[in-house]
Structure formats: structure tokens, C-alpha cells
Amino acid sequence: xxxxxxxxxxxxxxxxxxxxxxxxxxxxxxxxxxxxxxxxxxxxxxxxxxxxxxxxxxxxxxxxxxxxxxxxxxxxxxxxxxxxxxxxxxxxxxxxxxxxxxxxxxxxxxxxxxxxxxxxxxxxxxxxxxxxxxxxxxxxxxxxxxxxxxxxxxxx
Numbered sequence: 385x386x387x388x389x390x391x392x393x394x395x396x397x398x399x400x401x402x403x404x405x406x407x408x409x410x411x412x413x414x415x416x417x418x419x420x421x422x423x424x425x426x427x428x429x430x431x432x433x434x435x436x437x438x439x440x441x442x443x444x445x446x447x448x449x450x451x452x453x454x455x456x457x458x459x460x461x462x463x464x465x466x467x468x469x470x471x472x473x474x475x476x477x478x479x480x481x482x483x484x485x486x487x488x489x490x491x492x493x494x495x496x497x498x499x500x501x502x503x504x505x506x507x508x509x510x511x512x513x514x515x516x517x518x519x520x521x522x523x524x525x526x527x528x529x530x531x532x533x534x535x536x537x538x539x540x
Contacts, residue, residue, distance in 0.1 A: 386448065387448060387449070388446065388447055388448070388503065389505070389507055389509075390502060390503045390504065391501065391511075391522045392501045392520070392522045393499065393500045393513075393517045393520050393521060393522075394498070394499060394518040394521055395487060395499065396515075396516055396518040397516055398498075398516075400476055400485070400514070403479075404487070405478070405479060406476070407476045407477075408428050408429045409473075409474055410426060410427070410428045410488075411470060412470065412471045412529065413463050414469075414530055415465055415467070416467075417467055417534065420438065421436075421439065422436070422530045424437070425463055426459070427456065427459050427460070428475075431456060432453065432459025432460070433451055434462070435449065435451040435452075436448075436450045443507070443522070444524070445507050445522060446507060467534075469533035469534060469536070470492075470533065471490070471494070471529050471533055472490070472494075474489045475487065476489070480514045481511065481512035482511075483502050483504075483512065484502070484503075485502050485514060486500065486501045488500075488501075493536030493538050493539070494536050494537040494538065495537075495538065496538065497537040499527055500514075500517050
């Protein structure tokens with residue numbers, strides 16, 4: 385089983401944009417968004433992806449994740465099966481030491497929210513935090529994309 389270990393943070397300012405070495409526009413929806421089991425369809429830079437995620441551990445740091453690239457047309461068709469509410473964001477990639485932070489700037493009903501995530505090989509792995517990284521929100525379900533789809537940031 386593939387295990388995803390990540391830490392999630394709020395972002396304090398937009399200095400990440402000048403540091404980013406790549407940016408991608410992402411649209412995603414959920415065929416299933418039950419807590420502990422999600423099936424996501426994503427279109428990123430004209431490529432399609434299907435992702436299945438399992439429940440997070442007690443700390444919210446790790447969970448099962450399976451992802452496969454699928455043909456773009458199939459992703460567009462699967463989007464039609466998704467639950468109401470879509471996630472629209474730009475993802476910026478920022479190198480920090482030996483890690484890459486993925487910084488998501490949200491649009492639409494989640495406008496005003498920017499989150500940075502870093503994937504780790506182990507739960508206790510040491511990493512450098514860039515200056516734009518603020519409060520840690522790892523494990524706070526309100527910041528999961530599947531939750532933001534149902535209860536957008538602007539409605540909090």
C-alpha cells in the first residue's frame with residue numbers, strides 16, 4: 385500500500401510566488417467524499433488523474449493514497465459524475481532544502497485560502513520551513529479539499 389505522509393500549513397503571505405519554480409492550474413471533483421474514503425478526479429495542466437485516499441491516522445499525518453494518470457477525456461467525463469462543488473486552485477511548487485512545498489491558492493468559494501503542504505518519507509522527518517509558512521493545520525479536516533468542496537472557506 386502507498387502511504388502518504390504530509391504536513392499542512394496556512395500561508396502568511398504571497399512571497400511563495402517569487403520562489404516557485406512551477407505553477408499548475410487544477411480543477412478537481414469528488415465521486416465519493418466520505419470521511420476516511422475519498423475518490424477524486426483531477427485535471428491538472430491538461431492531464432487527468434484518478435485518486436483514492438483512505439482514512440488518516442490519528443494525527444492526520446499519514447494515509448493510504450493510490451493515484452493513476454488517466455486520459456484527459458475520461459477525466460472530463462468522470463467530472464460529470466462528481467458530487468456538487470468543485471475545487472479550483474493554482475498549485476505552486478517551491479523548493480525548501482531537500483523538500484518541495486506544494487502551495488495551493490484557492491479560487492471561487494474558497495478564495496482567500498492558501499495552504500502549503502510538504503510530503504515526508506517519515507512522520508518524524510526533519511524539514512526546512514520557508515518564511516511564508518504559518519500555522520500548522522495538519523489533521524484539521526476543515527482544510528481537506530474534500531471538506532472545502534462541501535463547506536467552502538468563505539462560509540466559515
